[in-house]
Amino acid sequence: SIFVQVVGPKGLVGQYDSQPQKGHYPTSFWDAGEEVEEVFHVTLPAETPAGQYDVIAGLYDRASGKRVALGGRDHVRLMAITVEE
Secondary structure, three states: EEEEEEEOOOOEEEEEEEEHHHOOHHHHHHHOOOOOOOOOOOOOOOOOOEEEEEEEEEEEOOOOOOOOOOOOOOEEEEEEEOOOO
């Protein structure tokens, strides 16, 4: 499964978890080197404090919950966002 999280200085503020294509195309169906486009929507709570947040993503095994290592890390940083008051 795929996770996308918004993380700030005090930890996780929002997340989205799903198998690819809303469960219709799990990674076990993928061919080596295949690229699969996915759109995620992460909603942050209204009370999220203003500040800088990182958007990270990664893969995990649904059965064990264990994250898949990517270059020695268990996620990649996609971008930074700013939450304003």
